[in-house]
Amino acid sequence: MEHALKKPAPRAAEKIRAKSGHPAPKAAIRREKEALILKAAEEVFSEFGFRGATTQMIADRAGMPKANLHYYFPTKLVLYRQIIEEIFSIWLEAAQSFDENSDPVEALSRYIDKKMEISRSHPNGSKIWANEVMHGAPIIQDYLETTLRDWTDSRMAIIQRWIDDGLIDPIDPRHLLYMIWATTQHYADFVHQINTLNGGKALSDDQWNCARRDVKIIILKGIGAKGCGDL
Amino acid sequence: MEHALKKPAPRAAEKIRAKSGHPAPKAAIRREKEALILKAAEEVFSEFGFRGATTQMIADRAGMPKANLHYYFPTKLVLYRQIIEEIFSIWLEAAQSFDENSDPVEALSRYIDKKMEISRSHPNGSKIWANEVMHGAPIIQDYLETTLRDWTDSRMAIIQRWIDDGLIDPIDPRHLLYMIWATTQHYADFVHQINTLNGGKALSDDQWNCARRDVKIIILKGIGAKGCGDL
DNA sequence: AAAAATCTTGACCAACTGGTCAGGAATGTT
DNA sequence: AACATTCCTGACCAGTTGGTCAAGATTTTT
Numbered sequence: 170m171e172h173a174l175k176k177p178a179p180r181a182a183e184k185i186r187a188k189s190g191h192p193a194p195k196a197a198i199r200r201e202k203e204a205l206i207l208k209a210a211e212e213v214f215s216e217f218g219f220r221g222a223t224t225q226m227i228a229d230r231a232g233m234p235k236a237n238l239h240y241y242f243p244t245k246l247v248l249y250r251q252i253i254e255e256i257f258s259i260w261l262e263a264a265q266s267f268d269e270n271s272d273p274v275e276a277l278s279r280y281i282d283k284k285m286e287i288s289r290s291h292p293n294g295s296k297i298w299a300n301e302v303m304h305g306a307p308i309i310q311d312y313l314e315t316t317l318r319d320w321t322d323s324r325m326a327i328i329q330r331w332i333d334d335g336l337i338d339p340i341d342p343r344h345l346l347y348m349i350w351a352t353t354q355h356y357a358d359f360v361h362q363i364n365t366l367n368g369g370k371a372l373s374d375d376q377w378n379c380a381r382r383d384v385k386i387i388i389l390k391g392i393g394a395k396g397c398g399d400l
Numbered sequence: 401m402e403h404a405l406k407k408p409a410p411r412a413a414e415k416i417r418a419k420s421g422h423p424a425p426k427a428a429i430r431r432e433k434e435a436l437i438l439k440a441a442e443e444v445f446s447e448f449g450f451r452g453a454t455t456q457m458i459a460d461r462a463g464m465p466k467a468n469l470h471y472y473f474p475t476k477l478v479l480y481r482q483i484i485e486e487i488f489s490i491w492l493e494a495a496q497s498f499d500e501n502s503d504p505v506e507a508l509s510r511y512i513d514k515k516m517e518i519s520r521s522h523p524n525g526s527k528i529w530a531n532e533v534m535h536g537a538p539i540i541q542d543y544l545e546t547t548l549r550d551w552t553d554s555r556m557a558i559i560q561r562w563i564d565d566g567l568i569d570p571i572d573p574r575h576l577l578y579m580i581w582a583t584t585q586h587y588a589d590f591v592h593q594i595n596t597l598n599g600g601k602a603l604s605d606d607q608w609n610c611a612r613r614d615v616k617i618i619i620l621k622g623i624g625a626k627g628c629g630d631l
Numbered sequence: 632a633a634a635a636a637t638c639t640t641g642a643c644c645a646a647c648t649g650g651t652c653a654g655g656a657a658t659g660t661t
Numbered sequence: 662a663a664c665a666t667t668c669c670t671g672a673c674c675a676g677t678t679g680g681t682c683a684a685g686a687t688t689t690t691t
Contacts, residue, residue, distance in 0.1 A: 215534075216535060216536065217451065217535065218449045218451065218452060218531075218535065219452070220448065220449065220451050220452035221449060221450070221451035221452065221535070296534050299530070299534060299589065299590075300449075300531070300534065302589075302590055302592055302593045303446075303527050303530060303531065303589050303590070303592070304447060304448065304449065304452070305447065305592050306592055306593070306596070310596070313593060313596045313597070314596060317593075317596075317597070318596070318597055321597055338617075338621075340614045340617065340618065341610050341611075341614050343597075344610070344611050344614040344615065344618075345614070345618070347583070347586055347587075347590075347594070347611075348579075348583050348586075348614075348615065348618060350586065350590075351582040351583045351585070351586030351590075352578070352579050352582045352583060354582070355578055355579075355581065355582030356578075358530065358533075358534050359530075359533055359534070359578075359581075359582075361533055361534070361536050361537055362533045362537070362544060362548075363578070365537070365541070365544045365545060365548075365549070366544070366548070366549055366552055366574075379572050379575070380572075380575050380578075383571045383572050383575040383576070383579075384575060384579065386569075386571065386622065387571065387575075387576070387579060387618075387619065387622030387623055388618065388622060389622075390569075390621065390622045390623075390624065391617065391618030391619060391620075391621045391622030392618055392621075392622075393621065
């Protein structure tokens with residue numbers, strides 16, 4: 170015990186606001202705190218996994234006592250699920266661009282670009298997803314069986330049409346999708362390994378451009394897509 | 401308390417051996433028990449991660465009381481590290497075949513085949529590795545910086561020579577390696593997702609052959625390797 | 632046979648973790 | 662101003678976990 174009793178200190182946030190003279194509307198407080206917690210939780214979950222993360226760690230990183238975190242999110246699982254759902258929606262949204270173009274080169278290029286962008290700007294989400302799937306998807310199994318499966322089926326159909334139309338070589342659409350997922354997500358999930366092999370530094374803008382270009386070239390050329398020489 | 405006191409029951413293993421009349425040499429006991437524990441630990445670690453796995457779970461799956469496990473492996477970390485090291489050696493060993501052939505088509509084909517084989521036969525190892533790297537490689541960082549980096553550098557040099565000799569297109573060797581790793585390991589790390597998208601069933605032999613073939617074709621054709629039309 | 636070394640295990644413990652709660656503080660409403 | 666609502670937090674608790682230990686069982690050595 171360093172201090173047997175402490176005088177009831179005013180809350181830090183209120184202190185600051187008092188100085189600046191602003192009020193602290195309840196609605197805003199809720200929004201801000203929840204965002205703070207979600208951000209901290211995403212970091213901690215991606216670094217330690219669901220079980221490895223403790224609500225104490227998340228609370229610390231969000232700058233509030235643990236009890237306060239539990240005031241906004243009753244359980245760790247609720248917090249985790251909300252994060253997973255947000256990640257999932259980002260993934261699906263990025264996938265939209267896939268079918269805005271009828272040309273395989275255009276459609277696949279954009280899709281790969283978007284996926285690479287997400288891997289760079291949102292690596293934690295990818296990691297949490299990978300972690301979840303690797304451990305048997307205990308929490309998002311229903312998503313895999315419904316939304317993801319539907320999405321996959323429809324995109325495979327599109328790819329199959331390209332094959333039937335002779336626009337790309339006859340490969341199994343499934344494995345093309347897996348290769349795109351695997352490769353693009355690798356730059357998020359294995360960013361630590363990639364950085365280590367890059368002399369301990371994060372990839373520069375140039376290196377990212379190079380990665381994007383090479384990934385696109387190899388995949389598009391690999392499936393014999395017509396007219397991809399000028400990427 | 402269901403039973404206040406229990407008579408000292410003879411150990412199960414000894415019971416069986418007594419029946420069969422065999423003795424139980426200490427050396428063999430040690431070997432068998434350690435192997436049993438390592439096998440169980442690999443399963444549990446791959447399913448729950450380091451922190452998610454409990455020594456109790458591992459002991460249960462190995463069919464022995466927890467205290468017995470701690471007799472052979474003093475701490476959970478020691479057990480984990482031993483497993484990681486074994487996995488690492490398998491990976492490097494498989495990579496040997498990479499430079500037994502001077503022809504890029506031959507060398508890369510064999511390398512991809514071996515990696516796909518490992519993903520099918522040894523998915524747990526791949527998952528543990530991925531988990532470890534995703535969480536910042538807290539335990540194997542030194543391996544990444546020494547052995548893996550050396551290996552990567554030497555292979556990149558070989559690929560660069562192929563490029564200089566005009567045997568493959570000028571892409572960044574680094575990203576070719578990453579693509580091979582990402583794609584082949586995806587079939588281990590994301591096996592749950594793949595199976596779910598496959599109607600909940602594991603890939604059949606035919607499907608595996610198809611995956612192997614498509615992965616090889618796309619990558620080899622994608623880098624413009626000469627003479628890979630007959631894969 | 633007896634002593635030494637190794638193996639086995641139930642019981643136990645200290646540290647930690649998710650989650651609770653009471654009561655005080657800030658804000659909103661009348 | 663007075664009352665209601667929402668927010669904040671130190672203290673607390675029950676369950677879990679990695680790891681220990683002493684005492685007994687089995688095998689090896691002398």
